[in-house]
Amino acid sequence: xxxxxxxxxxxxxxxxxxxxxxxxxxxxxxxxxxxxxxxxxxxxxxxxxxxxxxxxxxxxxxxxxxxxxxxxxxxxxxxxxxxxxxxxxxxxxxxxxxxxxxxxxxxxxxxxxxxxxxxxxxxxxxxxxxxxxxxxxxxxxxxxxxxxxxxxxxxxxxxxxxxxxxxxxxxxxxxxxxxxxxxxxxxxxxxxxxxxxxxxxxxxxxxxxxxxxxxxxxxxxxxxxxxxxxxxxxxxxxxxxxxxxxxxxxxxxxxxxxxxxxxxxxxxxxxxxxxxxxxxxxxxxxxxxxxxxxxxxxxxxxxxxxxxxxxxxxxxxxxxxxxxxxxxxxxxxxxxxxxxxxxxxxxxxxxxxxxx
Ligand SMILES: *Cc1c(COP(=O)(O)O)cnc(C)c1O
Numbered sequence: 234x235x236x237x238x239x240x241x242x243x244x245x246x247x248x249x250x251x252x253x254x255x256x257x258x259x260x261x262x263x264x265x266x267x268x269x270x271x272x273x274x275x276x277x278x279x280x281x282x283x284x285x286x287x288x289x290x291x292x293x294x295x296x297x298x299x300x301x302x303x304x305x306x307x308x309x310x311x312x313x314x315x316x317x318x319x320x321x322x323x324x325x326x327x328x329x330x331x332x333x334x335x336x337x338x339x340x341x342x343x344x345x346x347x348x349x350x351x352x353x354x355x356x357x358x359x360x361x362x363x364x365x366x367x368x369x370x371x372x373x374x375x376x377x378x379x380x381x382x383x384x385x386x387x388x389x390x391x392x393x394x395x396x397x398x399x400x401x402x403x404x405x406x407x408x409x410x411x412x413x414x415x416x417x418x419x420x421x422x423x424x425x426x427x428x429x430x431x432x433x434x435x436x437x438x439x440x441x442x443x444x445x446x447x448x449x450x451x452x453x454x455x456x457x458x459x460x461x462x463x464x465x466x467x468x469x470x471x472x473x474x475x476x477x478x479x480x481x482x483x484x485x486x487x488x489x490x491x492x493x494x495x496x497x498x499x500x501x502x503x504x505x506x507x508x509x510x511x512x513x514x515x516x517x518x519x520x521x522x523x524x525x526x527x528x529x530x531x532x533x534x535x536x537x538x539x540x541x542x543x544x545x546x547x548x549x550x551x552x553x554x555x556x557x558x559x560x561x562x563x564x565x566x567x568x569x570x571x572x573x574x575x576x577x578x579x580x581x582x583x584x585x586x587x588x589x
Pocket of ligand 1: 494
């Protein structure tokens with residue numbers, strides 16, 4: 234039975250936040266570290282210790298062949314001072330699904346959950362209490378075997394880092410312009426599009442860079458096979474509101490099964506909307522815009538929660554919504570989700586895991 238070891242751990246009460254919290258640049262005092270070694274019987278004890286640089290062989294497998302997976306979730310300081318994590322077991326389950334696909338050994342979800350709650354509790358004063366702020370939690374697993382040669386590792390490191398973050402849109406909940414690309418694809422049938430694995434994000438940088446240059450904040454990818462159906466945006470799942478339906482691409486294996494996506498589907502169904510997970514042709518969206526059947530477009534993901542979409546451009550064709558005001562449904566969903574996360578409303582779905 235593995236243990237949680239506290240290595241020189243001290244609950245830090247006097248936390249100094251930088252003036253401006255740039256996403257993912259500030260880290261808390263501690264990390265969780267857990268090593269895997271097939272010769273020692275698998276996963277070892279989890280150690281909560283100081284956040285500091287780690288030492289790896291230059292030959293560590295991960296640097297050469299990219300065997301690496303990660304997760305992203307958040308802890309919130311609620312309005313009554315309690316600390317809450319949003320559906321964390323969903324993230325650990327997804328981490329294990331990514332692990333299986335990347336030939337990485339699975340973790341014991343119950344044990345890691347216990348260790349994660351200890352870690353967040355120790356660094357709890359690092360959770361900013363300002364509106365829209367939270368603690369971003371980043372679990373990551375990668376192969377460390379010191380050898381050059383393509384194979385699945387026998388040794389891995391699992392880390393959980395914590396990073397206090399401000400609101401994703403510091404200027405308020407503003408809609409974003411998105412560019413549809415048919416020059417690049419994100420994932421292919423039988424590939425690893427449904428995994429949060431490092432290489433997917435390295436592969437997305439060029440499309441993202443080109444979109445930024447043209448004044449767009451992100452790229453919407455189409456399916457690789459037909460270049461006809463919408464898939465997802467950089468790190469967000471897509472939702473399309475038509476007059477009598479809300480549609481989102483089905484989980485075909487090429488898109489990331491977002492936990493915000495899953496939660497939004499549940500809320501919308503609960504509100505009585507007709508929600509369908511299905512193939513959505515890009516053409517349907519542009520046709521809907523022209524004949525008045527398209528109401529709103531938005532994306533979902535942990536970092537921004539909901540991103541309202543102001544503009545969608547494909548070649549010479551454009552859809553334009555207000556660039557000042559977010560759509561009505563997106564705004565309503567953003568409020569519903571964040572009200573649950575910050576404890577401003579009853580958590581009737583039972584999504585929050587409260588620490589104290
Ligand atoms: C993480 C991620 C999402 C959103 O998932 P959430 O669980 O809602 O944060 C969507 N698409 C991609 C490619 C992602 O990496």
